[in-house]
Amino acid sequence: MEISEHSVQKKSAPSGSKTDWEGGYFPLTLNFSEEYPSKPPKCKFPNGFFHPNVYPSGIVCLSILSERGGWRPSITVKQILVGIQDLLDQPNATDAAQTEGHQLYVSAFRSTCDTIRHDFWEGLFLCVTIEILKSLKISRD
Template identity: 70%
Template structure:
């Protein structure tokens, strides 16, 4: 199975280099000159005209040897503030759940754009973090303030 995962990821890397959305970064991790196709370092820009604008949010994508049969694990830094991001940083999104919305045809580009959409459009029906969820549902002014503060912690590189 590993040949399938690595082959697919190598192809996705080629496609990404030719056609990536503006402001996004996604590249395999390089350690001592060796490329690790199973771990990608990414950056997701906050969408213009949203609370998230101006931030470039670091994300790691970890693929298993079972990819594309199984989705990657996507993580922001620990403690990332968002109703659908676990305190560990793990993203809670249906397209990343093999029992819900995952399909092997979903690409790295679609995953990253889906996560960008999630930033500004949280899903209150699937909370992963109590503080962010409670503020999002009960105190939007405080929620908005915290999101804006967070965007300042992740400026463009």
């Protein structure tokens, strides 16, 4: 196959706001074969890109890019880029492409849940204590 300007597109995938990736632009190559749009393009970040859903080779693991999964010829390049942006912002913990990235993501998620759970119970205890003090008409000061 001849390489033409239509067979390879280089894009920069911007990250969403208020995410761990905020403000970043990540080089992404979309490689369209002669079988496009019957087959999805190969979407690739640089080798070693660190994300739970990106293989060490840089290939993006996303259902809409899978011939066996959700690819449809009607999917646009914009939809692909938005799907990748969403994946960067919200990794899919059930479809890991990198062991290390996945383990870090899962442990960070558990740690966050533990913090939320701790803060919830601590906050609930404080609210109940205040309500008890109010009902007893005891000053909190």
